[in-house]
Amino acid sequence: MWYWHNGDIVEQEKVLIPVEDHGFLYGMGLFETLRTYNFVPFLFDAHWERLNKSMEALWIDFPYTKAEIETAIQRLCRQNDAPNLYIRLNVSAGVAPLGLYAGRYETPNVTMIVKALPTEVVPQEKQVEPIPFPRSRPEAAFRLKSHHYMNNILGKRALQNPDAEGLFADENGYVVEGLVSNIFWVGPDDVLYTTPLSSGPLAGVTRKWVMEHFSVVEQSVTFEELSVAKEIWMTNSIQQIAPVTQYGDHSFPGKDGVRFKEAWTELIRSLG
Numbered sequence: 001m002w003y004w005h006n007g008d009i010v011e012q013e014k015v016l017i018p019v020e021d022h023g024f025l026y027g028m029g030l031f032e033t034l035r036t037y038n039f040v041p042f043l044f045d046a047h048w049e050r051l052n053k054s055m056e057a058l059w060i061d062f063p064y065t066k067a068e069i070e071t072a073i074q075r076l077c078r079q080n081d082a083p084n085l086y087i088r089l090n091v092s093a094g095v096a097p098l099g100l101y102a103g104r105y106e107t108p109n110v111t112m113i114v115k116a117l118p119t120e121v122v123p124q125e126k127q128v129e130p131i132p133f134p135r136s137r138p139e140a141a142f143r144l145k146s147h148h149y150m151n152n153i154l155g156k157r158a159l160q161n162p163d164a165e166g167l168f169a170d171e172n173g174y175v176v177e178g179l180v181s182n183i184f185w186v187g188p189d190d191v192l193y194t195t196p197l198s199s200g201p202l203a204g205v206t207r208k209w210v211m212e213h214f215s216v217v218e219q220s221v222t223f224e225e226l227s228v229a230k231e232i233w234m235t236n237s238i239q240q241i242a243p244v245t246q247y248g249d250h251s252f253p254g255k256d257g258v259r260f261k262e263a264w265t266e267l268i269r270s271l272g
Contacts, residue, residue, distance in 0.1 A: 023092025135168035177201035181234040231257035
């Protein structure tokens with residue numbers, strides 16, 4: 001595959017980052033995971049907004065314009081002969097003096113790592129299970145999509161079913177989010193719910209899309225309360241809306257869910 005690195009299209013094995021980069025040494029880095037549909041990055045405005053907000057929180061200056069990144073995405077699609085791409089837009093803070101650096105990072109290393117995605121757009125059903133230890137608290141005033149993924153990796157290792165999506169709760173037992181996703185559920189009252197950002201989940205781009213297109217109530221929920229839901233969905237920027245079929249001993253309708261079908265139909269319509 002061909003990647004994009006610091007302004008150039010580069011063969012995958014030739015992408016290099018200095019060991020003095022503070023993204024490597026101290027985890028001072030951010031990324032956005034997005035996808036293209038037929039060469040067009042989906043919900044790119046929302047990804048761009050979140051990335052800029054997060055970079056300001058970490059005092060990282062971004063050396064490219066939005067238009068330049070959009071053009072680079074087009075080039076990557078063409079170079080890889082792949083109209084549908086998984087893209088990780090990664091911003092590693094850059095080289096700075098060894099130690100706890102208190103200044104701004106003015107020359108980050110910016111890379112787009114990609115892989116091809118299937119042409120057909122179909123819902124990916126999920127099984128979910130609780131993770132047996134709490135979600136880490138956000139690194140800043142809000143959850144950053146940062147290089148700090150140790151909590152997620154340890155959560156993945158703790159799963160009984162390695163193919164399941166793990167669910168994190170906080171230290172008080174309230175569900176926060178999935179390993180790589182936000183959670184929505186339809187309650188016994190037919191109301192669509194999601195966990196509040198105040199509990200510490202990532203402000204997901206697909207989460208935002210769902211909340212802009214449907215009536216959603218932000219509410220805390222325990223693992224036990226979740227088991228009586230009518231439907232559960234997980235959302236992220238690659239699978240978009242993934243309906244759940246199994247949670248513990250409880251079965252759910254997956255892609256046959258009434259509210260899920262409404263959301264999926266609207267999603268496909270929005271793709272044009």
